[in-house]
Amino acid sequence: MPPAPTTFTVSEATRKKWSEAVNEQANAAPVLDLTVDNITENVIAVNSNVTDNPRLQYLITKFIRASHDFIRDVGLNFEEWEQVWKFLTSVGQISTDVRHEMVLLSDILGISALVDSISHPAVPGATEYSLLGPFHDDRAHFVELGESITSEGTPGEATLVRGTIKDINGNPVNKALIDVWETDGNGTYDVEYIDKDGPDFRGKLYSDKNGAFYFSCVRPVPYPIANDGPVGALLRKLNRHFFRPAHMHFIILHPSYDKLITALYTRDSKYIHSDTVFGVKSSLMVDYVWTEDLKLAEQYGVKPFKRVLDGVEKEGFWLLEHDFVLVGKRDPVSLKTRD
Amino acid sequence: MPPAPTTFTVSEATRKKWSEAVNEQANAAPVLDLTVDNITENVIAVNSNVTDNPRLQYLITKFIRASHDFIRDVGLNFEEWEQVWKFLTSVGQISTDVRHEMVLLSDILGISALVDSISHPAVPGATEYSLLGPFHDDRAHFVELGESITSEGTPGEATLVRGTIKDINGNPVNKALIDVWETDGNGTYDVEYIDKDGPDFRGKLYSDKNGAFYFSCVRPVPYPIANDGPVGALLRKLNRHFFRPAHMHFIILHPSYDKLITALYTRDSKYIHSDTVFGVKSSLMVDYVWTEDLKLAEQYGVKPFKRVLDGVEKEGFWLLEHDFVLVGKRDPVSLKTRD
Incomplete structure (x- = not known):
């Protein structure tokens, strides 16, 4: 068979x-x-x-x-096919170990999102999958709970992320590996900087025995996908924009659970309804809540920043809270089957 | 519109x-x-x-x-799509100005032949089209009628090619440009030799006022398409062979006629019924006739070679005769329409 x-x-x-x-x-x-x-x-x-x-x-x-x-x-016809194979050749030729132009092409045609939906059908009560994208890097550093995944001086607004990892029955998942990556406040991934040696704006950490995790970072912003290559040229011909709404990527791994590849999308972000790679799902939309609780900042080691609200300068930071729900490898197959 | x-x-x-x-x-x-x-x-x-x-x-x-x-x-699924986009990327990455791996991929999947059939529907009485292939080179030298398109010492069996260029009413076409290319007797194109500087086994010549053309060359042989790249790897996985039957490529150009891209396939060649790129048509099958007419050889400047037939050494050469029929730009559109 x-x-x-x-x-x-x-x-x-x-x-x-x-x-x-x-x-x-x-x-x-x-x-x-x-x-x-x-x-x-x-x-x-x-x-x-x-x-x-x-x-x-x-x-x-x-x-x-x-x-x-x-x-x-x-x-x-012959001339059109010539344009197509020359285009596909150029997509391959601009690709490198860190630039996956063919993935980008797949992304902007909705093919990646479709393949993703086929491979990872929604399981009731569990966190939905979203696109992996081309920027995951397994070389991310491990951080302790509460540490920052961004280096000193990273552009962007200070953010505390906290939440839990649970199974579909609500039980905490201990020692789940959380692999998180995002852009800095300029909308740029570490690998897109020519002069950056080593991973940044990304990290790996483990949930505690209550399934809890927390780390600090910067608030992600919308950014344009790489558009200096053949895919960018195609998007221009198609009269389309290049942008993804602000989002933070996660892979969550545990030996007893299905691998979860997902992302959390910022609800009030520009482009939230026109993601150029078709990745946004309602259940993955999150709110960054402004807080001036400096005691909380101290507790979690977040460095507050100043911001003018209604004409008054305030000191605080963003708080993102989200609970992820994993599907167990032993959960009924019927839950995971689409066919 | x-x-x-x-x-x-x-x-x-x-x-x-x-x-x-x-x-x-x-x-x-x-x-x-x-x-x-x-x-x-x-x-x-x-x-x-x-x-x-x-x-x-x-x-x-x-x-x-x-x-x-x-x-x-x-x-x-996700893993299969990953294999596909990595494969397509590698097809682009191995490509150069003289190696068109994406064309090869298109060829072995019958896509090139299909696009060709759509673009060039058969016109009753006219020569059929066949695949351009990846080895046409516009830098081919011009030769006079009767000259050789292969340089001194080219491996292969001496061959005289002669024929005419006519229109669909049987009128000769004067000054049609005949652009011909082939492999040498090793089954290798000039551009596949690392140490060859300049075109060989290819040439351009004009028909005379009777529509006649003639040149000498070597008899083409079957050859394997490039199979050291991703397309070769795919053919192996598909349990397919790499070979094209022996053939000689032609482009025939004249301002008053539709451009003809075609090839003549050797009827008794191995692989004539299993061309790995699906290009063979019955109407384009030709016979190379053995002749010992040394006067004819002298007349056309062909250098005869020795060959053992029925235990007896004979001196002679191959003769290929073929008439091409062009479609006029002013011939009725109905002839050229498929839709």
Whole structure:
């Protein structure tokens, strides 16, 4: 049987579809005099001899049919196809270990969000998934509970983040690994700075025995995705803006729970209703609450800053509180299945 | 109205489809809480504001729908998509000015052949089109009628090519530019040799007032497409071979006729029925005829070679004769229309 996608269970109907696709190799025919109307079946026949990977066999067969149908439907011509393959080549060529232009292309076409929704269907009561994005960096430093994930002098407004990690029955999750990353107050990730050596505005910490976590950072702001490459050029041609609303990324890991990749979006942020990569979900919208509780600041080691409110200078900081709910690896499969 | 594809005329029905696609922008909606089932309409709405290029508007709209439908249909998951975008990135990264890996990918999936068939529908009585391939080089030297397009010492068996260029009414085409390229007898193009400076096994020449042309060269042989990159790795996974049957490429140009991009395939070549890029057409199959007519060799400046036939050494060369038929720019549009 074909291997199932790793993150959800497939139905018997789907398994049957895969077997049928494999059997299309029975249609093998000489590759000769192919026309607009008969080429697809022949190309599929030629690509129907994968012996050790039925899932690949299924995907390539389906891809050939879908791509050919699309090309026939729109009547794509030689000059247009030349533009497409040159564009895709340039997307690959500008990519590096820290710049994933192909992901960006996938993001702005809603493909990443769709794949994400398929792989991580919403489980009632649990925190929803959101896009990983291209800026996760596993080299982030570990911090103790209450420490700051931003270095001294990071531009941005001081923020205390606190919350809990729980399971879907409300039990605290001890020693969950929280991997968090964000932009600084300029809307820039550490890896986007040429002269920064080492991770910043990101960190890893563990929840305590009550499932609690807390750390300080800066309040994230909206920012434009990289738009100096082919994807930026495409967005311009499509008359689209480049911006994501302010958000903070999280991955939460624990051996007994499904990996959670998500982000918290700032409810009053500009672009909250027009995220250029289609990642925002209502359940992931959060409020940053202004507080002048300097005792709390001292307790958590947050450095308050000054801000003019109604003409009066005030000293305080932002407080973000959020509880994450994980799905257990042993929770019923029916919860996690879409098919 | 949207600009029509450059090489054929579209019907009113197609024009109407384009207009409707543009109007989908009326569906614009907030980008929030997108699910597997509602994401496509929303992504299309966001991409429906192209103001100056209705064809791009149509293509992007159709592409979003087709790609999303494919992903939903196969249940593509996060890990699989990661493999796909990393693969596409590597296809771009290995590409250079003379190595077009994205074209190769398009070729082995039958996409190039399909786009070619759409752009160049067969016209009764005229020579059929075939794939351009990645090895055309506009820097080819001009040669006089009867000269060789291969340099002294090129590996391979001496061949005389002669034929005519005519229109669909049988009239000769004077001063048609014939741009021809092939591999040497090792199955290698000039640009694939690291130490070759300048074009070889390729040339440009003009037909005479009778439409006639003739040149000498070497007989082409089957060869494997570049398979040291990601496309080669994919072909291995698909259990496919890498070979094209022996063929000689031609572009024929004349101001009064449609540009003809084609190739002549050797009828008795290995892989003639399994061309890995799906280019072979019966009407483009040709025979290389062995001749020991040394007077003809002298007349055309061909250097005969020795070959053992039925245990006896013979001296001779190969003769390839073919007539090309061009479609006039003023020939009825109905001939060139598929839609």
